[in-house]
Amino acid sequence: KIKTQTTDNKMAGCALGRCVLLFAILELVASSTVRQYCIIGAGPAGMQMGYFLQSAGRDYVVLERNATAGAFFLQFPRHRKLISVNKRYTGGTNKEFNLRHDWHTLFSNDEQLEMRYYSTKYFPDADEYVRYLHDYAEKLKLNIEYNTQVTTVDKEGTNYVLVDQNGGRHLCQVVIVSTGIWVPNIPKNACGIEHAVGYESVSTDPADFEGKVVLILGRGNSGFETADSIVGSAGYIHMSSRTRIRLAYQTHYVGDVRAVNDQLVDTYQLKSLDGQFEGSLGHVGEESSVCIEKKDDKFHLVHKAALKEFSDLEDPMLRHPYDIIIRCLGFKFDFGPFNGSVSLPPASQGGGSKYPAIKPNYEAINASNLYVAGTISHSLDFRKSSGGFIHGFRYTVRALFRHLEWRYHQVAWPSVTLPVVDVFEHMLKRINEASGPYQMFGVLADVAMIRNNATVEYLEEVPIRALSTFQDLTGHDNGPLILWTYQYGKSYSGPGKDVLREDRAIGEPLKADKSNFLHPVIYYYEDPTKVNWNSENLPEPTRYHHIVEDFLTDWTQRRLHQIPVRRFLEAIFQTDLRSFFAENCFEYILTYGRDIPLYCKQHYLQGNSIAWLDHMEKVEIGEDF
Numbered sequence: 001k002i003k004t005q006t007t008d009n010k011m012a013g014c015a016l017g018r019c020v021l022l023f024a025i026l027e028l029v030a031s032s033t034v035r036q037y038c039i040i041g042a043g044p045a046g047m048q049m050g051y052f053l054q055s056a057g058r059d060y061v062v063l064e065r066n067a068t069a070g071a072f073f074l075q076f077p078r079h080r081k082l083i084s085v086n087k088r089y090t091g092g093t094n095k096e097f098n099l100r101h102d103w104h105t106l107f108s109n110d111e112q113l114e115m116r117y118y119s120t121k122y123f124p125d126a127d128e129y130v131r132y133l134h135d136y137a138e139k140l141k142l143n144i145e146y147n148t149q150v151t152t153v154d155k156e157g158t159n160y161v162l163v164d165q166n167g168g169r170h171l172c173q174v175v176i177v178s179t180g181i182w183v184p185n186i187p188k189n190a191c192g193i194e195h196a197v198g199y200e201s202v203s204t205d206p207a208d209f210e211g212k213v214v215l216i217l218g219r220g221n222s223g224f225e226t227a228d229s230i231v232g233s234a235g236y237i238h239m240s241s242r243t244r245i246r247l248a249y250q251t252h253y254v255g256d257v258r259a260v261n262d263q264l265v266d267t268y269q270l271k272s273l274d275g276q277f278e279g280s281l282g283h284v285g286e287e288s289s290v291c292i293e294k295k296d297d298k299f300h301l302v303h304k305a306a307l308k309e310f311s312d313l314e315d316p317m318l319r320h321p322y323d324i325i326i327r328c329l330g331f332k333f334d335f336g337p338f339n340g341s342v343s344l345p346p347a348s349q350g351g352g353s354k355y356p357a358i359k360p361n362y363e364a365i366n367a368s369n370l371y372v373a374g375t376i377s378h379s380l381d382f383r384k385s386s387g388g389f390i391h392g393f394r395y396t397v398r399a400l401f402r403h404l405e406w407r408y409h410q411v412a413w414p415s416v417t418l419p420v421v422d423v424f425e426h427m428l429k430r431i432n433e434a435s436g437p438y439q440m441f442g443v444l445a446d447v448a449m450i451r452n453n454a455t456v457e458y459l460e461e462v463p464i465r466a467l468s469t470f471q472d473l474t475g476h477d478n479g480p481l482i483l484w485t486y487q488y489g490k491s492y493s494g495p496g497k498d499v500l501r502e503d504r505a506i507g508e509p510l511k512a513d514k515s516n517f518l519h520p521v522i523y524y525y526e527d528p529t530k531v532n533w534n535s536e537n538l539p540e541p542t543r544y545h546h547i548v549e550d551f552l553t554d555w556t557q558r559r560l561h562q563i564p565v566r567r568f569l570e571a572i573f574q575t576d577l578r579s580f581f582a583e584n585c586f587e588y589i590l591t592y593g594r595d596i597p598l599y600c601k602q603h604y605l606q607g608n609s610i611a612w613l614d615h616m617e618k619v620e621i622g623e624d625f
Helices: 007-011 016-032 044-055 095-101 126-139 221-230 263-269 374-380 390-409 420-433 464-474 509-514 558-573 582-592 598-602
Strands: 034-040 060-063 150-156 159-164 169-177 213-217 236-241 275-278 290-295 298-303 324-327 370-372 415-419 444-451 455-463 481-487 519-525 543-546
Touching (some): 034 044, 034 159, 044 060, 044 126, 044 374, 095 420, 150 169, 169 390, 221 236, 221 263, 236 263, 263 275, 370 374, 390 455, 390 464, 420 444, 420 481, 420 558, 455 464, 464 481, 509 543, 509 558, 543 558, 582 598
Parallel strands (some): 034 060, 169 370, 213 236, 213 324, 236 275
Antiparallel strands (some): 150 159, 290 298, 415 455, 444 481, 519 543
16 A cells, blocks of 8 residues: 655665666556545544444545544634533443443544543543544554545546646545535624624634623524633623524424533523524524614614614614624535535435535435445434534544445355344343434434344344445345334424423333434334335334333333333234243243244254253243243
């Protein structure tokens, strides 16, 4: 493999003429070498994909425009506190379960590459995560070419050509874009928006805001983070957006305003001068009716000429000028490199122009062998799940990798074949431990494909919306399937919802479908080829079963959780799925001959049943066990 070096290094120790020739030959070879995979961006998603490809022995390179991995976190968040969870202790040692509460760690074979070894804080400092990402790249020896910014993506025959800032050409069979969203979102034609300082460059020194009157445009986490940092210095702060505040604890979407940032809600509601505004008069943008004007070093909001008949006194934001206006309107994907022969258009749904449009298998909608990974795949689950964040997309990256393994290398999606009687216990174990469906609720599901009603193929963390192309996605045959995922109650989440009301929890198994908090739901599709998987919601199943919500997310109680699930599966398989000790099976054979429960056939008669011991609770024939 040819790795980039500096010209000085290449010429060191040899005659100038020979090295010039050698340099030219190396550049020619490098520009004609076709990589199997090119990953654009060495952020968390790009490195996670690089790790998977490297572990599988695939030819890949990661092209990173900055001098270090995870460079986004060198600058953002501006005030350095992350709002992603680093829960180091959960009361258990199950690594899979603990990933439910570790929102930073990437998958690897190095147990020291866990975020809990890099920070003791529940919300770590961004610099601590920069150190983690640097070690991830270095310790795993990922093949990253730094200071290589892809400026153009073109096509030559079946190969992609990535042109960097120096004119270098990188030929690739498959391209995976994982650049994240880093371009500041500045509304087009927003009147006077040039007078606002951007979140990406605003001062982080509270002293610069002493006694100032501040207006913050945007009420997402960046806006509230900025307000929180200056609330003790500023005279007062107004915050404005065209939509109401979305609080994460109400919407259950981690991209909405987190409680750790919402101090300005307190100061507004407790009448401490700070204010919150919404509506067209409170938003500067394309659809806004106000404009920012600068007069005598102050910034005024004034009505546009078309609406001059309204008095400026009708809106409190227009009565007094501001010393500083800060734009905190988020970020969007850099579409620049895809304006040529290879197009990656914005999504029409799922965050609108922030993200590129992609298929449910993460492939570009109009360019084959071009995929996206990480935050920019969030158009598939925007405001619905966690795919825009590390604790979510580490699983979608793995799902994409598994699909690539099948599509390009004929390595089928990992699976286990289970006797029907073992599906119940295997599924319950996953429900109580799995972190992928837990974080990517409603998006990734464990799938059990039924084979001749005797065995199932069990696949983990399959993208639900891609099930319409199950065979192409995974390499496994289609057929009747059972899937389970996690869901919130249908009417429980949303802006302004009272999620702390007294009747918020359900404890009765017979009312499990009324559960509000995150809980497992099992679906059965007798013929999955006849339903529409690529839709906002799961298609109507043949049967479904809600497991009643549990305060401890512990679905191990026999009568609350286990028996209802087993009976649901028995209705699907039309057989008794109870487990029996060897003595019970022997007694059944003596009593009924060969007409014995399926468990005894698939285990006892195969010589792998469990014997009853004195310290165990004996189960009588016919008891519901």
